[in-house]
Amino acid sequence: MELAMHDNKSKAPRLSLRHLLGRNAGVASIAAFFIVCALAFTLTTHTFLTAGNLLNVLRQSAPLLIVATTMTLVITTGGIDLSIGSTLALVGAVSAIALRAGAPGIVVLLGGLSLGALIGAINGYFIAFAGMPAFIVTLGTLSVVRGIALLITQGFSVPIENDGWFVELGRGRLLGVPTPAVIAIATLLAGWVTLRHTRFGRYVTGIGTNSEGVRRAGVNVKGVTLKVYVLSGAAAGLAGLITTARLGSGSSNQGVGFELAVIAAVVLGSTDLFGGRGTILGTLLGALTIAVLGNGLILINVSPFYTQIIQGAIMLLAIWLNTRIFSAQRRKKG
Helix, strand or coil: CHHHHHHHHHHHHHHHHHHHHHHCHHHHHHHHHHHHHHHHHHHHCCCCCCHHHHHHHHHHHHHHHHHHHHHHHHHHCCCCCCCHHHHHHHHHHHHHHHHHCCCCHHHHHHHHHHHHHHHHHHHHHHHHHCCCCHHHHHHHHHHHHHHHHHHHHCCCCEECCCCCHHHHHHHCEECCEEHHHHHHHHHHHHHHHHHHHCHHHHHHHHHHHHHHHHHHCCCCHHHHHHHHHHHHHHHHHHHHHHHHHHHCEECCCCCCCHHHHHHHHHHHCCCCCCCCCCCHHHHHHHHHHHHHHHHHHHHCCCCHHHHHHHHHHHHHHHHHHHHHHHHHHHHHHC
């Protein structure tokens, strides 16, 4: 009997580890893929693993990390937001115009966040209260918002002054770390805490799993859904401000295809495309994998056109894995 008890105790850690890996197979797979990519570029280039290059990757990927965090919440509810790239462009263009007109940096910052949140609120209203499909609503706002950005800029870039604290938002450093990266890390931490340790996060997951059941439990499903899209719009606005500050200009052409990269990062990180399961850690790994691939392929002199093809292929692979393997496993366990 003692031998049996000892045998059961020795099996318990292995079973729990196997169970843990099974539950987080998607995150484990993207982590392994990320490590393989990093090792491959480390061995094939002399500059990939340098501090300067790694900090540059963090700086450039900050907008992707910020918006992917809130997109994780959106997709976890079973929704989608295709308007984030256009929102980034409009906020960037408006902020550049406002700065050239002499508006204080803090006003531009708060105004940009508010404009992004307003666009998100419009999306959320039509999705949550009018009952329209998220894909159709955000596809429509994608076109409208991009059109407004084109209208106010007439298709030209709007340069800004290269001094002032607003520019530091995109080019500055805090304790040696690029300011955009610091903002992205703070956003990721806030997203992780929200999704894993707050009532709001449980509501988000519940809506994606069984919206009607959550509603019958007394949760304001429409209100939670609206807030998720407001957060998504505000994050896109923040990304637009950072992009304009880093590049030194605002343009209606910024953020073209940005929504695809964000969705790819989230889905690649194993957030369920049909809702009910989201992981901020997976989103972080997915976004960094896309950023590392883009950076590494340039370092080994691969054409940017091939980079776009490769990223698109990775997105297709991620969606296939999400829908055919991980979702099937979760249904089997359920």
